[in-house]
Amino acid sequence: MSQDRKPIGMYIHIPYCKAKCSYCSFFSKEATNVPDSYINSLIDELAMVDRYPLETLYIGGGTPSLLSIKQLESIINFVADNFSLPQEITLEVNPESVDLNKLKAYKSIGINRLSIGLQSIDKERLRFLGRIHSSERAVESYDLARKAGFDNISLDLIYGVPDYPLEHKELNTIRDMDPEHISTYCLSIEPNTSFSLKDIILDEDQAFEEYDMIRRAFEYLEHYELSAFSKKGRNSRHNSLYWLREEYLGVGAGASSFVSERRWKNYENIGEYCANPRESYKVGMASEMLTNYERAIEYLMLGLRMTSGLPIETIETFCFPFLDGSKENMDFLLSDGFLVRSDNKIKISQKHLFISDSIIIEIIKKPPPKRG
Numbered sequence: 001m002s003q004d005r006k007p008i009g010m011y012i013h014i015p016y017c018k019a020k021c022s023y024c025s026f027f028s029k030e031a032t033n034v035p036d037s038y039i040n041s042l043i044d045e046l047a048m049v050d051r052y053p054l055e056t057l058y059i060g061g062g063t064p065s066l067l068s069i070k071q072l073e074s075i076i077n078f079v080a081d082n083f084s085l086p087q088e089i090t091l092e093v094n095p096e097s098v099d100l101n102k103l104k105a106y107k108s109i110g111i112n113r114l115s116i117g118l119q120s121i122d123k124e125r126l127r128f129l130g131r132i133h134s135s136e137r138a139v140e141s142y143d144l145a146r147k148a149g150f151d152n153i154s155l156d157l158i159y160g161v162p163d164y165p166l167e168h169k170e171l172n173t174i175r176d177m178d179p180e181h182i183s184t185y186c187l188s189i190e191p192n193t194s195f196s197l198k199d200i201i202l203d204e205d206q207a208f209e210e211y212d213m214i215r216r217a218f219e220y221l222e223h224y225e226l227s228a229f230s231k232k233g234r235n236s237r238h239n240s241l242y243w244l245r246e247e248y249l250g251v252g253a254g255a256s257s258f259v260s261e262r263r264w265k266n267y268e269n270i271g272e273y274c275a276n277p278r279e280s281y282k283v284g285m286a287s288e289m290l291t292n293y294e295r296a297i298e299y300l301m302l303g304l305r306m307t308s309g310l311p312i313e314t315i316e317t318f319c320f321p322f323l324d325g326s327k328e329n330m331d332f333l334l335s336d337g338f339l340v341r342s343d344n345k346i347k348i349s350q351k352h353l354f355i356s357d358s359i360i361i362e363i364i365k366k367p368p369p370k371r372g
């Protein structure tokens with residue numbers, strides 16, 4: 001392993017869930033457990049990738065808590081033996097598929113951060129979303145994780161669910177649970193989900209109001225990214241890699257990678273992936289590097305999600321020369337108060353965080369130059 005190489009993040013995808021949630025467009029297949037053949041393919045893929053030093057390890061899905069302890073252990077052991085384990089090792093878990101013994105076992109094999117797919121503690125909203133856990137189970141899984149000794153827990157929350165408004169008392173309960181980290185998601189209707197077949201009308205005003213409620217309820221935490229809040233020193237290093245355009249390697253069916261200015265995605269089909277788990281990495285590393293235009297767009301789209309903003313100097317050298325009109329667009333947004341400048345950085349003003357995507361699109365709105 002090259003010690004000179006900057007450490008990268010590693011993401012391992014477990015594309016299985018007990019049942020498909022009504023809003024979910026993530027790549028996953030319904031199953032009650034994870035077949036060993038999939039684990040063998042993961043290990044096969046891991047065996048052939050370059051031996052990068054790791055900054056983070058994130059096992060996500062799908063529902064990684066469907067893995068047996070033996071399966072999880074074989075993945076962790078392989079990474080430990082061949083790459084060395086990083087400081088932050090996160091496992092995504094769902095409330096219905098964990099118990100105290102399992103959680104204790106996670107701890108003992110080296111998982112030190114849990115991301116719990118809580119989404120809500122309201123019975124009706126959970127049912128509407130097609131989640132299979134109850135509100136009691138949501139809270140219980142968190143308590144069990146604490147009992148098992150986890151001191152770094154993130155909770156996922158969904159807001160903007162039409163007809164099921166978020167209530168202050170729900171946010172107060174979650175605040176009293178005292179998690180280290182909260183990730184929030186505004187409901188959207190994605191193609192090929194069961195919601196996309198229904199007549200669901202999203203209410204943007206409701207979503208904005210609830211985003212504001214969340215911001216206020218967790219104002220004692222650091223609001224470090226558009227959708228993420230954390231206690232001091234407990235932000236997600238792994239997710240920050242994505243937002244800061246740092247490198248990560250995705251392993252498993254449908255996993256995405258960003259290495260050496262190349263982006264690729266593994267086969268989003270379990271059969272095709274398992275037939276040749278070594279191919280995606282080879283093809284990905286041989287693919288075309290991103291153009292300066294694409295890098296500049298990514299830098300703004302990802303980085304401006306961080307509430308700390310982006311250094312003006314880097315925007316000037318990395319973005320302006322490659323994005324026609326972006327300097328003028330940015331000046332306009334600064335003068336109108338959508339963007340603010342402080343400490344040699346540019347960031348989206350707090351009041352406009354909810355509409356970050358539209359602001360970023362305004363900055364980069366000129367048509368792209370042709371490739372080549």
Ligand code: SF4
Nearest residue numbers: 017020021024061062
């Ligand atoms: S939201 Fe999570 S648990 Fe539900 S189907 Fe998607 S990946 Fe599985």
